[in-house]
Amino acid sequence: MKRSRLSLRLIASALAVGAGLLAAAAASAWILDPVTPVAHEVRTLFWNAVWITGGFFLLAEGLLLVAILRFRARPGVPAASFHDNLRLELVWTAIPALAMVILSGPTFTTLKYMETVPKSDLTVEIIGHQWFWEYRYPAYGVVFANEPLVIPQGKIVAADVSSVDVVHSWFVAQFGVKMDANPGRVNHTWFQVERTGTFNGQCAELCGVLHGDMAIVVNVVTPEEFERWIEQKKKGA
């Protein structure tokens, strides 16, 4: 009896540590600091999902723990004999189903928002190579590779993502953007970065030996700085 109490306490503490780590993980992701409208929306959706599913998580783990604690074999105490209850089963089918319908609301709104590329101020072409990125600014005739992407702050940037060899994926976590670069296809995405700074990302689709080294750097500058920079680039600097 005593030993099993100990194991119970072990289960309880393990679950607590697990939940704590999960909460810490969630908190860090929140701290991750979204810098585009889409990334903000994704964070909001994430928290909606945490609240809606968190109740089920606590209920399931809690009931499990209570059952293990309360219903240990004791001499002279017979086990209960119930083994079905249609009403209960209907309830625990219907409520999660309803929760999923509710959760699909904000999901689809956010999905529609991120899917719809708005009228853009600037179009860049992002092309994956083993193992570097090529960037093109078709409106300015500027093409370069293996350097940071430079974009103006606050402007809507449309990105056409493709690849010349294997599948890559252009991923900047703080933008809430991840788009596969497929050879033979062009994928469209967009971002509007709210503040200046340097943002890091990394290729997110296994693309060969040096996949782990295929970094992404985006410099977000003021529109004026961007104009100066692109003029210089046009001159071939």
Next chain:
Amino acid sequence: MEAGSLAGGHHGAGAPASGVKPGGGLLKWLFTTDHKLIGVMYMWLGFFFFAIGGIFALLLRTQLFAPGLQVLAPQVYNQLMSLHGTFMIFFFTIPLLSGLGNYIVPIQIGARDMAFPRLNAVSFWLLIPSGLMMLASMFVQGGTAAGGWTQYPPLSSVQYSPGPGVDLWILGLHLAGLSTILGAINFVVTVTNLRAPGMTMWKIPMFCWAVFITQCIILVATPVLAGALTMLLTDRLFGTSFFVPAAGGDPVLWQHLFWFYSHPAVYIMVLPGMGAISQILPVFSSKRLFGYKGLVFSTAGIGLIGFLVWGHHMFATGIDPRLRFFFSFASMVIAVPTGVKIWSWIATIWGGSIRLRTPMLYALGFIALFVIGGITGVWLALVPFDVQVHDTYFVVAHLHYVLFGGSLMAIFAAIYYWFPKISGRMYHEGLGKVHFWLTFIGMNITFMPMHWLGMVGMPRRIYTYQPQYTVGNQVATVGAYMLGVAMTIFVLNMLFSLWKGRRAPVDPWEHIDVNRTLEWTVSSPPPAENFATIPIVR
């Protein structure tokens, strides 16, 4: 119900004489068509590859202990990472569950053997050349496949992965697929036709239901993988261009075909374990399974809807937006039948008389961990969140909560539960519990931090990483070593118990009558052909 009556008289005489041939030793194993011996060989093979895949995982975690380490060269890292996934899925989990099903299902339904004993032997023996090809692929020029277990073209094409390693990988997997398909035919026919008289549809034990539904999934899904592998192979060797964009092919087609198989494969790997859990929980609660029919329907429901959700692996691929809505919702719907299972299991132990023996600890640990994998699964169904964490360590965490916390914990529950029946000996209970606690805690230490790593942007499948990810990776590596210790204890316990364990009685778990399936009515291990006279189920 019809099928139940079909099972009766003629099957006892109709089943080919199988079982132990004259002569013992190696020949007995080589030429056997006995489902029990074949089942045991499946399990040995599975655990062999589990050991290799596990050692690979420890090497990967060692390389990732700090950024910039050079334990493994980048290409070697990619190769071991690819084979870790391939081995754990196709050469451990799926064969091991086939072995368990092979051993247990015929006895539980009151049959003398599988419906096609020779085909059964063929299914097993196909895995030997298949596994040898996989192992050989590591030693040919250029090494084995390095494109992950997913092998997306064009990376896996001859242009970007020349060398025979990938061809061996494809052929090895092809043979494993063929083995699985043949096995599936055998299981479906066996459960349909060979049930003992009186075992109507709603008397089939839950494990047999789960295996039956799983094998139906295999019959639909695995041929699609076989087709895709054939296309990849002819692209590589004979100049076809199914996946070559320059010649009008499309690499995205591979992703569709691959995931059309590989999402249901998740259920192929987890449903039999859930079936075992549904039998173990009642036994160690001395109570009847709650909501038997609900569990059968939810298993079938997961199997069906499982075919409609493959697109959620491709939300960042750039598939049609309308499809994303569909796949997103369908994936969320899977949570409903999964929830039915979780609630039914809790209701099963509720009010019971719980004995925390090792199989029960694993069954309860399974529920605790699978709930986490299920919840993160719902999050991953939400396209915008999925796009954020797709191909990051968040997915690695999620899939290990499902496949380690789910499949593997269930496999251990089943192994401990049936070990006395299969070996005729008891395992060491104390070591079993140590194994459980080290596994349960080590598992969480390894995979919980990966949620966080993924959410802050660490991609998966990278041989080194940015310094800001160091802490999470070090915690994970420590957890992985703990798992290494746990598995060593497991192996020692099993080997020692096979050699010196106490003799197991017919029913070491003291089943109450409603829970005592037929394998607990015959000796441990069961005699050749299982039953002197075919039992009648009431």
